[in-house]
Amino acid sequence: MADKTRRDIIKAGLGGMLAVFIPKGLTAEESPDWFEHYWVYIIDINACIGCGACVRADKRENDVPPAFFRTWVERYQVTEDDHVYVDSPNGGKNGFVSVDNPAKDAKPTKGFFVPKLCNHCRHTPCAQVCPVNASYISPQGVVLVDKQRCIGCGYCVQACPYGSRYIDPRTHTADKCTWCFHRITKGLQPACVTVCPTGARKFGDLKEKGSEIRKILSTALTNVLKPELNTEPFCFYIGIDKAVR
Amino acid sequence: MVDPYLYIKRAMIIVVAIIIMGLGVRPFLIPASFGQYGEFRGDHLYEEQARDPIHQGSDVCAGCHDENAGAIADGGHAKVPCETCHFQPYAGDENHPNAHPEVTNAPDRSRDACAICHQYLFSRPEGFPRQEDMALHMENNGADPTDSEIGCIECHNPHSPGM
Incomplete structure (x- = not known):
């Protein structure tokens, strides 16, 4: 004890007090490689042909129950007097060829397809309202649901302004698009991007200098869905129309 | 004379006991990895990551199937990925990369x-x-x-x- 001065003891005490406030993440051992990404998703409206291959692939990849969708395709048709017809029969899973066209007799003057999915917002209402921290934004910029913690209250389903969440009838927990987290962390693209025949769906890493996704974001005219809500989505749309809601 | 603070003291003892019990139970209710990377259970990231991909991508197909490679490269479907039309995971071979028994759509x-x-x-x-x-x-x-x-x-x- 004699070799410890009062100053040493005060120093050690202060250090110990400060150590309590250091988050565990800063002291944890090195993270795996797949932490070193920050993902972003781009949809090109001018390229989407509404074939629904993405919806079918998503159903296979993620075992989505019938009548629920993690991604879906909407058909928009706008007439000269600004009447908007929107339909998405079975989420566009079987395409739009064999289904009734709601604007059949309306003579639309412009038309396009809008693929939709979770927007993975930075200020996401779903994670804000979750009472048990089951919904969260991962360090890679992906909004995920921890099914083990989720109590199935459905608050996030109501909070999402894009309607991209559902309660899985088998587990009674919330579920949503994860950008195929199990694929992108292994160097693959999400299933919907993998099967898109026209390249309307693009996915990439913001941290990768010179990547295609960065080139598009720096040159193309993009927008997000419902920008007035300030949810700051990380799904960007090229060629989006004002009729899209 | 009865202690005028007797009932307050008893109530305070109960309140303090509840707080101590709460603090004692708290570590067992919060998962160990909670807060590791943020306000969520850190282990969930690894659980979500561990799932096996089902779609493999055209490069994996091309690794074995070169029978149509020439025709595809010259034709109008050069940019169409294999799995847009083909989803034939089984094809009798359980070691096929796409061998997921739950999806067996023939083309x-x-x-x-x-x-x-x-x-x-x-x-x-x-x-x-x-x-x-x-x-x-x-x-x-x-x-x-x-x-x-x-x-x-x-x-x-x-x-x-x-x-």
């Missing part, structure tokens, strides 16, 4: 499978190739559009479409 050879992309729809982008009314196209080429047995693949090679 669709009917006219509808082509129509899903190539039938004319008003909402499709204008630059997209070979959009037409299929019934009209068949009539013009001497086929009966009411006969659902006639598939597009009788004239067109799906790996390298075009006549």
